[in-house]
Every structure is written in structure tokens, then in C-alpha cells.
Amino acid sequence: MHEKQKAILDATLDLIAERGFHNTPMSLIAKRAGVSIGIIYHYYASKDDLIHALFRHVKAAFAKSLMVNDLQELPPPLAFRRIWLNAYEFYRSHPQETLFLEQYEHSPYYVHMSLAGTEHDELESEEIFAQLLNMYHRPDGDSLLKDLPLIALYTLSFGTAARMARQGIVQASSLDHEVLDSIAAACWQAIAR
Amino acid sequence: MHEKQKAILDATLDLIAERGFHNTPMSLIAKRAGVSIGIIYHYYASKDDLIHALFRHVKAAFAKSLMVNDLQELPPPLAFRRIWLNAYEFYRSHPQETLFLEQYEHSPYYVHMSLAGTEHDELESEEIFAQLLNMYHRPDGDSLLKDLPLIALYTLSFGTAARMARQGIVQASSLDHEVLDSIAAACWQAIAR
Amino acid sequence: MHEKQKAILDATLDLIAERGFHNTPMSLIAKRAGVSIGIIYHYYASKDDLIHALFRHVKAAFAKSLMVNDLQELPPPLAFRRIWLNAYEFYRSHPQETLFLEQYEHSPYYVHMSLAGTEHDELESEEIFAQLLNMYHRPDGDSLLKDLPLIALYTLSFGTAARMARQGIVQASSLDHEVLDSIAAACWQAIAR
Amino acid sequence: MHEKQKAILDATLDLIAERGFHNTPMSLIAKRAGVSIGIIYHYYASKDDLIHALFRHVKAAFAKSLMVNDLQELPPPLAFRRIWLNAYEFYRSHPQETLFLEQYEHSPYYVHMSLAGTEHDELESEEIFAQLLNMYHRPDGDSLLKDLPLIALYTLSFGTAARMARQGIVQASSLDHEVLDSIAAACWQAIAR
DNA sequence: CATGAATGAGATTTCATTCAT
């Protein structure tokens, strides 16, 4: 990726996180990124295209931050907690990314995303979560997890991590390690059989 | 509230739920509501003001739907489930309201809401939730709940109800009663001591 | 004139003096006057009509303040100074009226005023000035005044009084009696033969 | 200054002189200037900003027209008359500018001008006038002028020139050279000791 | 690759005026 592309994505991220989609004109993105409007249109076909590209970029960075090499070798509760905390930490240390994702995923942009060339389930991050949960969850055999819909398991575990982190960002508060451990434990309790 | 105010709020809700904030011009709201643009500005100072007012309106309706008269008389786990299901049902039966809330609460509108005259903790709905959880949760005495931050308890209980309902709306799928009971039970398990 | 008419004219005067014609909506006039918009249209056919009526009202008040009964009996230089100071005092003690007149008389409103039913030379105040100057000024006979166009005489005498007063209003400064006397004397010197 | 900026200022001047501030929509300015509305907002932040800029532009042109190289070398009364006539001629030969100035300087725009970034006494033209009068006027030493406030001297001299010219424009009449000389002489008589 | 002046459709907002009550 060119240096200018990076600058454009960074500027877009910051501005949308603070001001929202419709309050972030292309001209402001160009100014913040220190580039011309023209060059933005050289790399991205339209504003929507830029926003969708930014979403994929941020999602990929998030997925990367969750990567744990030796997941298979850890005992299940530990593997679970490792990823839970990784997700939490990513959100807390990337507030702009978090605020952007919040808006994007809860707006009509997301619902209509597949029209823009990417399917929801092509996203790496979702795949990683599903992979982890599926490690424990075999609906038709012996499972370490309760027999609940995948989305319920997801919400009660990683969804909670995300929410806790986002809350901390918006309210500028934070939780200490001990409390986080308790919450992670409660999540495990909710989903473990 | 005047009849036209109601028509304006209804039209705004429908349009924003379907099209998003910035794809919903005032002219379209006026047309859908069957009123003139001018009268909207008679009741609301600006588009933003209208959106904030709509949020308060929807939130109040939601809070009202949660009201249960005999909460105090029910045994704790039953009282919990009663409200959990009420919240779930409200979302499932009010998809427009739900989609609107999704967008609003995850956008800069929500973060900047206090600028519009209402503080987050002034919202009736928040108060009702806090009230219920506090029924069980006495940090310094005997509590039925785990010793976790209020926000964690909230997320693991009602937050989950909301998410499940919203997911159902977006994906046009639905969960049967048995499954809902299991999820409610898992929530209770997560937060109960 | 009804009490409400007076309130309307007063409100209009204040608002236009402070905000200008185009920044003074009828709704604001109504609010400031403590009446409904409807009643304004009962008394005045349009906003322009109201403004023209206000002009005539203010001009008449001004003319009235200049009245001096025994002009004919005073020696010329004294008569001159009497009116000069009256004009100055009116402006200084009626800043809103003055600012309104400034705008009105230098805007296209004034140029097009005759279209609204009043001719410039029908104005009482102009008549009084002309009368005074004509007392001294007989172009074809013996005159106390220089042989200059009436408008030049007017500008060098009363025009100066007006300007000095207006300057004082805008800059919130004021001149003491002695200085005013000197200026009045200089004016007389300019026009007297 | 870009060519389009000039076209915009010219169009604005013509239209406001003829129609007044509030009867001159931006769309009309754009059409008259042969440019798009957008480009006006590229150069000027708002309609008010455009109007203030136009005022500074016209005032600067006026100041430039008064410049006389050898003022110091002329005998005082001649130097005075040179500038007096220059001012008169500028107004007579620039009716649009004159009508615009009339409206602007007698409206709240002028009073609020300092809010727009320019102080009254920063105007070149004012400086030139003050400079000239100060050449003759030393309050604490020997002066050729009467001991009057600067503003009085200004009004009795250049103020009169401006008024005479403006009157001629509005009434489409004009004064011959001989009469102008008499008026200039009367002005000098008013202010000279 | 890169710029940013230029466009103009369309957005938000204003406000003189009307009219049912």
C-alpha cells in the first residue's frame, strides 16, 4: 500500500470516528491526510468505496491482533480467555477503530455491504471467532459448550468483551486486570456446559 | 403532542431505519409525514434536534414496555426473566425502532447527546434497568449477583437480550421459546452468584 | 393609534436598528411586541408596508422635535443654532430612531419610497428645513446666505449636525456643549455670506 | 486575485447597488458573474463574508483614487481642493460603488464590521483622510485649521464632498465646475482658522 | 501520479404570508 493510501485511511478513520459518516466531507479527509482530493479518487472510486475499504482494513487489523499460534495446544478455558482478552485489548488500545466499527456495523452501510463486493462471512475476524467456538462446540457430539445458537454463544462471550471495551472508551473509564478476569470467567460460565 | 408531531416522528423513524441518517432528507420526511417542511421546523429547531427528540421518544416507549407492576412480588429469577423477555419482545415487535436505536446509539449522535439537553443517565430506560439489577445487587451486603461492575452485569443480561433480538431482525430469522428460555437461563447463570 | 400598533412599531424599530431589515423576521417582531403575527397583518398589508409606515412615524416624531414657535422672531444666527441643536439632540437621544433612519434612507427602500404612496418632498421634516433655509436664502434678491444649491447649504448645516450625532451614537462617544457651539458656528460660517 | 473572484465582486457590486442586500440572492450573483454558486463559497465563507470583502475592495479602490503624489509640495488650500475634487469625482464616476457604500456604511454590516476581521481604523481610505487633515491640524501648536474634533473637520470637508456626489447620483443631476469650486471654498472656510 | 478549482444537484433552513378557529 502506498504511503498516501495509508494517510488517507488514517485520516478517514479519525474523522469518521469523531464526526460520523455524513459529517466528514472528502475535502476534510484530503486536508487531514495532507493530500489532494484528486488522489483519493485515484485510489478509491467513491466515498462509499473508501469507507468500505477502510472497514476491511480495520477488520483485518483486528483479526490479526487476535491471532494466537498455539491455540490448539492450550487447555480450552485458557484458550478462550487468551482470545477474549486480546479482543478487549484491541478495542481499548484502538479507540478510533472501535468507534468507526461501531458506526459502520450498525448502519445501513453494513447491511448493504455485500453489494459492495464483500460478504459478511468472508471476514477473517468472524472466521476466527467461529473457529474457536467450533473447537468446543459440536452440536451433534460431545461439546464443552451449551447447546445454544452460535450467535448466542458469540454474544455471551466476545460480544461482551467488545461491549465492555467500547463502554470504557466512550466513558473514558477503565477496568483493572482482576475485574477483567472475573468477567471473562463469567462469560465462560455462561457458555460452558 | 400534536397529531402532526406524531406523524413527523413516525415518518422520521421509518425513513432513518431504512435509509440511515444522511440518506433521509427533510423533504422526504415532510412528504412521508404528509406535512410541509416548515411545520417540522416549527416543532424542531433542526434536523439534529428532530433526531435527538425521536431518540428520546423511542427510548421512552421502550422503557414503558418494560414496566411490570408486580416485580417486587416475583421470585428473583422469574422477575429477571420477565423483564429479559419483555425487552426481547419489544425489539422483535418494533424493528424500525430497533434499527433506529442501533444507528443512533452507535453514532456520534449518542456520544454528543448531552449537548442536546439530555444526559445519558436521565433516560428512563437506563433507570429501570439499573433499578432491577440493584434489587439483587448490593455490593456491600448479601447479594444474589456476582461482584461485577454494573455495566458488566447489564451487558451479560439485557445487553444480550437486545443483541439477540436485533440479530433476528437483521437476518429475518427468529428463535423459538425453548431456545430463548435457555439463553435467559445462561444469562442468569452468568450474573448470579 | 392602538396600543398594539405602538408596540409593533417600537419592536420593529428596535430590531431593525440592531439587526437590519433582512435580519428581522416578522415572527421576531411579533414576539418582541408581544402580539401575534396575525395582528401585524391586520394593521399593515405587508412587511414593506410596515417599514414604510415606521419611517413616516419616526420622521414625523423627528419633525415635531424640531418645532420652534418663535423662529421668525429670533435673530437669524440664533434661529439657525436653535434648530441645529434640536436636530443634534434628537439624534443623540433617539439612537434607535437614528440607526433606523440611516439604513432606510440609504437603502433601495428610500429610492423606491414614492412607489409606496409618499413623496420625498411631502415629508414634514424636509419642509421645515427648507423653510428655515429659505428664510435666509433668496437666490434672486438680497440673501444672508451664500449663493449655493440648497442641497449644499443643507449638507453643510443640518447634514453636519446629523453626522456628528450619528457618529457619537455608533462610537458611544459624546461632545460637550462648548464644542457643539463651535461646530454650529463653523456651519454658519460655511453657509453665511 | 483570480479572474473569477473579480467577476464575483463585480456582479455583487452591481446587484447590491441596484437591488439591496437582501434582494440579491447568491444564485443571481452566480448567474450574473457567469460562475457556479459553488465557486463563490470556495472563495468566500458566506454571503456576509463576500459583502465584507467587497466593501474592503471598494474602499481600497477609493483610497487609491485619492492618491496625489505631490501633496506636500502644493500650497495647503490647493492640496485640500485637489483631494476634495478627487473624492467627488470618484463618487460621480463610480455610481455603483457609491450606492453600495451608502448601504453598507449605514447598515449593521458596518457597525459589526470589526467582527469580520477588519477594524474601521485599519481602512486605507480613512488613514489617507486623517493624514491630510493632520498635515494642517496640530492641536497643540500652530494650526491652519480650527480647533475642532477631527471628525467634525472631516464631516465639514470630505463628508460634504461625498454627500454632494451621492446626491447627484441619486437624483441624476450634476453640478458644474464653478459651483463645485464655490462649495469647496465654503468647506475650506468652515474648517480653516 | 497529482492537484485543487470548478461544478451544480440537492441538502438544510428561513420567513413572508395565509387562514381556520
Added chain:
DNA sequence: TATGAATGAAATCTCATTCAT
């Protein structure tokens, strides 16, 4: 007389996008 909700044409202003350089 008196009200003020209601209208909608028209105003100001925004901004995604284009294109000559």
C-alpha cells in the same frame, strides 16, 4: 379583533465528483 399553526417558495450553503493542467 386576535391567534399562531401551517404553508412552500426561495434562500443559503454543502459536498461528492470531475477534469484541465
